[in-house]
Amino acid sequence: MDGVREEVRRRLRRLARTALPILQCAIAAGLAWVVAKDLVGHARPFFAPIAGVVVLGVSLGQRLRRVGELVVGVSVGIGVGDLLISLIGSGPWQIALVVALAMSTAVLLDSGTVIALQSGSSAVLVATLLPPGDSAGFNRMVDALIGGLIGLGVAALIPANPITVAHRQGRAVFGELAQALRGAATAAEERDPGRAAAALSRARGSQKALEDFRSALETGSEIATIAPLRWRRRNELEHYRAAAAPVDYAMRNTRVLLRRTVAALRDEERVPEHLPEVLRALAEATTVLRDELAKGEEPVRARRAALAAGRAATGELASGAGFSMRVVVAQLRSIVVDLLQATGMNREDASAALPAVGGKRPER
Structure with missing residues (x-):
């Protein structure tokens, strides 16, 4: 029984240490959605709150770089995906090809892990949800920038010690x-x-x-x-x-x-x-x-x-x-x-x- 109580206390201490980063992520996600939807006018700006959370993260560090990586990764993924899907159509093998080429392009740019992952996920988004040539691709890049900047703003205004x-x-x-x-x-x-x-x-x-x-x-x-x-x-x-x-x-x-x-x-x-x-x-x-x-x-x-x-x-x-x-x-x-x-x-x-x-x- 003592062991269980000690384990509960340990987990509560861990939660207390991460409470502020969790609060920052929650606020950034909500604000990013409001700004992208109500102020910018995007219908479903789900990428904005995602970007805000990714930039902040529960583990801290290198946020300024993450904003750039997010926007570059989304841009590469959407650009490669939109170009290929408009030429070869959409389907299982097309999705696999688009993801492989988008991530390979990111790696050739000598980019970090975040860019490669965002390129792959954005390529999937284009191949499955966005019609080729649709302006929604550009909107996703704007959403990523909005979420990243709001994440930085939250980190600056509600900073950890x-x-x-x-x-x-x-x-x-x-x-x-x-x-x-x-x-x-x-x-x-x-x-x-x-x-x-x-x-x-x-x-x-x-x-x-x-x-x-x-x-x-x-x-x-x-x-x-x-x-x-x-x-x-x-x-x-x-x-x-x-x-x-x-x-x-x-x-x-x-x-x-x-x-x-x-x-x-x-x-x-x-x-x-x-x-x-x-x-x-x-x-x-x-x-x-x-x-x-x-x-x-x-x-x-x-x-x-x-x-x-x-x-x-x-x-x-x-x-x-x-x-x-x-x-x-x-x-x-x-x-x-x-x-x-x-x-x-x-x-x-x-x-x-x-x-x-x-x-x-x-x-x-």
């Missing part, structure tokens, strides 16, 4: 990075290659979180561009955008660190005494960075924490260690540089802030 999704996905990414660093620290402390391997396996699965984070930032940037009500959130979003690439690098370097940790522990190399402590300090800096970004603050405390961890990653830390453990220390220093860049420092300043090891600075 561009920071909300960035917060949620950012927490997941920074949480995965901190968890991986803590896993490396515990494995090194306990001399346990199995624990290091488990941490590596989990870190390898973090790529989806990184992709979702980048997608959330793309969506947030679009909202902050087209929605006047959200312009003031652009600075907050910029902090996240500045952190995105360095955090991606930090996760990649952490995976390398974990692979070498597994190798070092299996080969029973000596573990530097303070290595677990430095790894945990770096994980804490990651958590502080997550919290400061979530609050919209300049990540000053995270920068200080990362610098403190980096200053402990000196040549003495790797002194007398085996090959794999020296690589671990080198990767640790690279992760420090990545996190410093995520706080807003440039790469040169971040590298210069660390103590030199053998006269060399960290390299990517």
Whole structure:
């Protein structure tokens, strides 16, 4: 019974997260129908509400491009369909041929998936419903434009909060990075290659979180561009955008660190005494960075924490260690540089802030 209640709560939370996009789609569909039917005078403008919903979608992102793709896709489909049906008539094989040629034309135009799909569906519309040469073909293109523009207008006037999704996905990414660093620290402390391997396996699965984070930032940037009500959130979003690439690098370097940790522990190399402590300090800096970004603050405390961890990653830390453990220390220093860049420092300043090891600075 508890499991059922938890599942219901999970689904209700998911509905709550998508409530605003659903509301936007509903309003856009209704407005598109009214404008196309009552103001423009189209008798059955079913393509207008469809276009409004497609442009908005329950999943956000790339709406400006979708408007163009919709109109181009509809135009290609109707143009190819109208030309062929007027020559070869209508029937099962004619429909198949028209759809194939319309979608092939869209692909040859080097178009996206939306254009190809809209070309195919519009060709079907011409082949089955619209008389060849009828002006309704042009009306469908106008309907697509009306629906697309109204979808954009609804997104601008009833915008989602561009920071909300960035917060949620950012927490997941920074949480995965901190968890991986803590896993490396515990494995090194306990001399346990199995624990290091488990941490590596989990870190390898973090790529989806990184992709979702980048997608959330793309969506947030679009909202902050087209929605006047959200312009003031652009600075907050910029902090996240500045952190995105360095955090991606930090996760990649952490995976390398974990692979070498597994190798070092299996080969029973000596573990530097303070290595677990430095790894945990770096994980804490990651958590502080997550919290400061979530609050919209300049990540000053995270920068200080990362610098403190980096200053402990000196040549003495790797002194007398085996090959794999020296690589671990080198990767640790690279992760420090990545996190410093995520706080807003440039790469040169971040590298210069660390103590030199053998006269060399960290390299990517």
